[in-house]
Amino acid sequence: KAGVTQTPRYLIKTRGQQVTLSCSPISGHRSVSWYQQTPGQGLQFLFEYFSETQRNKGNFPGRFSGRQFSNSRSEMNVSTLELGDSALYLCASSPRTSGRADTQYFGPGTRLTVL
Amino acid sequence: AQSVTQLGSHVSVSEGALVLLRCNYSSSVPPYLFWYVQYPNQGLQLLLKYTSAATLVKGINGFEAEFKKSETSFHLTKPSAHMSDAAEYFCAVTTPQRVQGAQKLVFGQGTRLTINP
Numbered sequence: 001k002a003g004v005t006q007t008p009r010y011l012i013k014t015r016g017q018q019v020t021l022s023c024s025p026i027s028g029h030r031s032v033s034w035y036q037q038t039p040g041q042g043l044q045f046l047f048e049y050f051s052e053t054q055r056n057k058g059n060f061p062g063r064f065s066g067r068q069f070s071n072s073r074s075e076m077n078v079s080t081l082e083l084g085d086s087a088l089y090l091c092a093s094s095p096r097t098s099g100r101a102d103t104q105y106f107g108p109g110t111r112l113t114v115l
Numbered sequence: 116a117q118s119v120t121q122l123g124s125h126v127s128v129s130e131g132a133l134v135l136l137r138c139n140y141s142s143s144v145p146p147y148l149f150w151y152v153q154y155p156n157q158g159l160q161l162l163l164k165y166t167s168a169a170t171l172v173k174g175i176n177g178f179e180a181e182f183k184k185s186e187t188s189f190h191l192t193k194p195s196a197h198m199s200d201a202a203e204y205f206c207a208v209t210t211p212q213r214v215q216g217a218q219k220l221v222f223g224q225g226t227r228l229t230i231n232p
Binding site for chain 2: 004031033035042043044045048055056058090092094096102103104105106107108109
């Protein structure tokens with residue numbers, strides 16, 4: 001089975017621009033979560049999508065948004081980029097089995113640099 | 116609210132020595148606990164997970180972890196370190212979902228493991 005794929009792997013943007021990152025989950029997985037990883041703040045939860053609905057959101061400003069399509073693929077968007085948005089953005093998928101501890105499987109990440 | 120504390124941002128051991136990475140958690144409900152490893156320029160790979168079954172959990176690459184409720188700990192160990200174990204290790208906590216609702220992992224700050232030849 002193919003793993004979680006994320007595109008692009010590297011991205012360079014300038015302040016004020018917007019960016020869209022894409023994530024394709026493992027086949028059959030219906031939940032996609034997004035995390036931001038920075039040296040200062042570590043790994044922080046952004047949001048989770050399941051059945052095309054946002055189920056949970058972390059403590060990030062409204063400039064961070066996402067969506068999920070009917071094939072479970074997900075995109076996240078960051079508008080009006082700031083220097084502090086430079087980070088590794090990780091996507092994780094899970095099957096979302098009710099009543100069980102679903103393991104989240106991570107993609108390789110998208111490295112975003114904001115200049 | 117849940118939280119995870121990893122004691123020691125950097126751990127250095129000699130090849131062949133015992134690896135011990137410490138993780139303490141805080142959770143108001145019975146937690147599910149995970150250890151992930153991250154190699155440079157890569158995503159996170161699951162090493163092992165605790166889901167309220169056996170308290171001693173065996174994972175990949177010879178790693179294991181023991182859940183100790185009385186100590187709120189989930190330390191990761193490996194009897195003999197290998198050069199290929201050099202990476203960053205993350206402990207994470209979540210709660211079991213009884214309905215298909217929200218789910219998120221709360222991570223510790225990570226421990227960078229260095230292996231000396």
